[in-house]
Amino acid sequence: MTDADLLKSLAGKDENAFRFLVEKYQAMVFKACFHILNNYEDAEDVAQDTFVEAYLSIASFRGDAKISTWLYRIAINKSKNLLRKNRWQLLMQRFDKFLPGEKSVVFDAEDHSAHDDMHLYEKNEDQKVLWKAIESLPENQRIAFTLSKYDELSYQEIAEAMQTSLSAVESLIHRAKLNLQKKLVIYFSEK
Amino acid sequence: MSGIHIKNDVIAYLEKTLLPEKQKKIEEHLSSCSSCQALVKRMSAVYFSGDKQEVPELTPYFYTRICAQLENEQQSTWEIPLPVLRSLRPVAAGLFVLTAITFTIFLSNYILSGNQFKMNTKVGSSEMSYEYYLENSGDLMLNTIVSNEN
Numbered sequence A: 001m002t003d004a005d006l007l008k009s010l011a012g013k014d015e016n017a018f019r020f021l022v023e024k025y026q027a028m029v030f031k032a033c034f035h036i037l038n039n040y041e042d043a044e045d046v047a048q049d050t051f052v053e054a055y056l057s058i059a060s061f062r063g064d065a066k067i068s069t070w071l072y073r074i075a076i077n078k079s080k081n082l083l084r085k086n087r088w089q090l091l092m093q094r095f096d097k098f099l100p101g102e103k104s105v106v107f108d109a110e111d112h113s114a115h116d117d118m119h120l121y122e123k124n125e126d127q128k129v130l131w132k133a134i135e136s137l138p139e140n141q142r143i144a145f146t147l148s149k150y151d152e153l154s155y156q157e158i159a160e161a162m163q164t165s166l167s168a169v170e171s172l173i174h175r176a177k178l179n180l181q182k183k184l185v186i187y188f189s190e191k
Numbered sequence B: 001m002s003g004i005h006i007k008n009d010v011i012a013y014l015e016k017t018l019l020p021e022k023q024k025k026i027e028e029h030l031s032s033c034s035s036c037q038a039l040v041k042r043m044s045a046v047y048f049s050g051d052k053q054e055v056p057e058l059t060p061y062f063y064t065r066i067c068a069q070l071e072n073e074q075q076s077t078w079e080i081p082l083p084v085l086r087s088l089r090p091v092a093a094g095l096f097v098l099t100a101i102t103f104t105i106f107l108s109n110y111i112l113s114g115n116q117f118k119m120n121t122k123v124g125s126s127e128m129s130y131e132y133y134l135e136n137s138g139d140l141m142l143n144t145i146v147s148n149e150n
């Protein structure tokens, strides 16, 4: 089934077409969410919300992009919303505990909150350090970097998914790598 | 070359995206600097550890859960007004009582005035408040009766 055929069936609220869409793209959407959010449950929830929104907003999709790009766009927006919500909650927790805010500037791989334990359970020590560093990146750098490195999207595909220019994506990924390097070098020098 | 320079290029060195010249310079430096060697080794282990990480399996109930959420979302568009309606109940009851009182008064007025609504033409001005009307409706009816007899 081509994208055009699938879109036509989806616009007619064909249940089989929707099931086909979910089965074809669920792994792709979940994987991207899992890398952006670094948490299994959050990634599953956001992937689920992505398909629900896709179903509800199919009429507004003009078919100007590939279905995969459209799904990535929804998933990225939903992931961003969750990251902001989590950041706000973390800020409130820190405020409650009277912890100094400077801690968030670098990162501490040993600083495992209950939230972290949930999604770090399958990682080895090196992976824990890496993902802590990725989590501390600014939102758009984190998204562009993970889509490029772990979802193997081209810079052009990332630009379309993030609705930005190719040069913006190049800059985001370049800065993400420099930031990661800086954070890791500081971390290694402290250990 | 000092260790400071390596620190700024270590990921690019590992990904082999540096200019060949610079790549070669770093290699030369590494051959004689054990601290930079250690840094590159550690960075390599951590930076590439993400590549080996597997993505967990998605729940087999994923599609079922999406359908359940869709059903909820579609129902909720009808359920949203219900709490609003519930909160409007006292208002609706009040309006009903007021309408009933008004209707009773007008009906009695109608019967007493010999099937004519003359009260309105005589004292039912737009400035008259409803409270005033309720309090004085007895007098108004008398007035109406008198006016009818005239």
Ligand SMILES: [Zn+2]
Pocket (backbone or CB within 6 Å): B001, B002, B003, B006, B029, B033, B034, B035, B036, B037
């Ligand atoms: Zn050195």
